[in-house]
Amino acid sequence: MPIHEDWLGDPLKKSEQQFGYVDLLPDVGRNESWKHYHLAARIKLEGAAYHCRHILGSASMTPEIGAWDINSRMMEWYLDAFFFELMSAYEVVLQELNILYAKDSSIGEEEVRWASIKPLLGDNLAESMQQVRDLLWFKKLKEHRNRSAHRSHTPLASWSAGFGGRIWEHDAHGISMAYTHPESEQLELESVVECRTYLKAMLDHICDVWQRVADDFDILDTNTRVDV
Numbered sequence: 333m334p335i336h337e338d339w340l341g342d343p344l345k346k347s348e349q350q351f352g353y354v355d356l357l358p359d360v361g362r363n364e365s366w367k368h369y370h371l372a373a374r375i376k377l378e379g380a381a382y383h384c385r386h387i388l389g390s391a392s393m394t395p396e397i398g399a400w401d402i403n404s405r406m407m408e409w410y411l412d413a414f415f416f417e418l419m420s421a422y423e424v425v426l427q428e429l430n431i432l433y434a435k436d437s438s439i440g441e442e443e444v445r446w447a448s449i450k451p452l453l454g455d456n457l458a459e460s461m462q463q464v465r466d467l468l469w470f471k472k473l474k475e476h477r478n479r480s481a482h483r484s485h486t487p488l489a490s491w492s493a494g495f496g497g498r499i500w501e502h503d504a505h506g507i508s509m510a511y512t513h514p515e516s517e518q519l520e521l522e523s524v525v526e527c528r529t530y531l532k533a534m535l536d537h538i539c540d541v542w543q544r545v546a547d548d549f550d551i552l553d554t555n556t557r558v559d560v
Contacts, residue, residue: 340377341539343546344370356549362431362438369427376421377535383414384531391507391524407524411509414527415477418534425538429453432545457544464537471514473530479511 338345346352353370357363387410390403426449430438433452446465450458464470508521 340374340535342374343539343543354546356432356545366428366431369424369431373421373424373428373538376417376424377538379417380414380421380531380534383410383417384527386410387414387524387527407507411476411524411527412480414531415473415480418530419473419477421538422534425541429541429545432549454548457541457548460544461537461541468515469530469533470537472511473534475511475514476509476530 342353344353344356346354353367355363356366387407390407390410423444426444426446427441429449429452430441430444433449433454435452439448446461450462453461507524509524510519510521512518513520
């Protein structure tokens with residue numbers, strides 16, 4: 333039987349099948365509930381990767397191409413969707429961990445958050461996830477998501493440079509997004525191409541969490557990660 337390559341290198345996916353995930357729990361109901369959240373997290377990561385490609389594609393064009401007001405709105409939509417899906421994938425992973433590590437009864441879905449999940453985990457997994465949450469990229473990602481989802485939208489700034497007044501004479505251009513730095517609390521700008529960095533960092537982190545889950549549950553079925 334052929335081995336199907338998985339772009340996430342998901343260690344909890346059955347490598348000999350195109351679909352299907354390993355059984356981690358003896359309780360059928362809880363096992364199916366875990367698989368539901370696991371698939372949801374994967375779908376959200378796919379959505380984040382999809383929107384990231386649109387962001388990078390739009391950012392490759394000079395601001396003057398087409399109607400700037402429409403292009404800027406499309407970029408804002410892509411960014412809002414990207415940040416939402418990427419952080420949502422992480423939060424759904426917390427739902428997975430709730431099902432897998434709650435020994436007596438799992439916490440209610442609406443009460444799942446890092447503070448309630450951390451005490452359920454083993455020291456290695458809890459410390460590893462806390463270390464990531466303390467990193468600057470994770471804090472910045474949360475700030476981007478919270479701004480676009482709860483407070484406003486992602487403000488954009490654009491620039492271009494060249495030796496002529498026509499579009500094809502512009503040597504360089506860029507689009508930046510404004511955010512409040514989580515440590516200095518100052519308004520700063522960063523290029524929208526940093527979305528690729530956020531995507532890769534979150535993919536690495538979630539895949540590391542899944543690998544630690546596989547180790548905890550003695551899963552030997554592994555896949556190879558495909559870079560995005």
